[in-house]
Amino acid sequence: MVTFHELTEDDVEAVSIIESETFSMPWKAADFLEMINLDYAYYIVAKENGVPIGCCGVRNMCGDGEITNVVIQKNHRRKGYARQMLRYLMENARHRGVRRYTLEVRRSNEAAIALYEELGFKCEGVRPNFYEKPVEDALIYWLRD
Numbered sequence: 001m002v003t004f005h006e007l008t009e010d011d012v013e014a015v016s017i018i019e020s021e022t023f024s025m026p027w028k029a030a031d032f033l034e035m036i037n038l039d040y041a042y043y044i045v046a047k048e049n050g051v052p053i054g055c056c057g058v059r060n061m062c063g064d065g066e067i068t069n070v071v072i073q074k075n076h077r078r079k080g081y082a083r084q085m086l087r088y089l090m091e092n093a094r095h096r097g098v099r100r101y102t103l104e105v106r107r108s109n110e111a112a113i114a115l116y117e118e119l120g121f122k123c124e125g126v127r128p129n130f131y132e133k134p135v136e137d138a139l140i141y142w143l144r145d
């Protein structure tokens with residue numbers, strides 16, 4: 001069974017391993033540790049039987065929530081966990097004053113784009129060559145009230 005929890009110090013090592021398996025410029029445990037100590041950031045972890053299988057987070061910028069680090073471990077994908085995890089994140093962030101959500105995604109990332117659009121996010125802009133390793137445009141998505 002998969003459950004969602006606020007990310008704690010105990011989870012940052014496991015979550016950084018999932019990041020390194022997934023992204024070309026992964027966050028380290030220290031990066032997550034820094035985030036969970038900020039009062040305007042809220043990070044969550046998805047766990048199957050107590051073991052981390054994914055994470056995501058949001059930074060509250062005056063009511064605009066910047067969602068980052070959305071990931072589900074490869075062998076757990078296409079089971080609806082990212083959708084559930086993002087809904088959990090947004091519901092809880094709403095209680096912390098987040099009113100709108102924004103995120104960046106690689107133009108070629110069809111899985112993530114399909115996920116965000118299914119959740120109601122709309123593409124409102126492009127940042128050319130925003131990403132490195134490899135260089136690629138970022139699409140800017142927003143979910144407004």
Ligand SMILES: CC(C)(COP(=O)(O)OP(=O)(O)OC[C@H]1O[C@@H](n2cnc3c(N)ncnc32)[C@H](O)[C@@H]1OP(=O)(O)O)[C@@H](O)C(=O)NCCC(=O)NCCS
Pocket residue numbers: 022070071072073076077078079080081082083084104105106109110111112114115116118
């Ligand atoms: C993007 C990611 C988080 C999706 O996680 P997931 O748990 O597999 O997603 P879900 O099972 O919740 O999928 C929800 C919906 O998103 C869409 N979707 C997810 N993966 C998809 C894929 N590979 N192809 C097309 N649509 C996809 C579908 O609409 C899906 O609904 P459906 O399964 O009922 O058709 C996962 O693929 C991942 O970790 N990718 C690598 C990291 C990454 O790219 N993160 C995003 C950075 S911006």
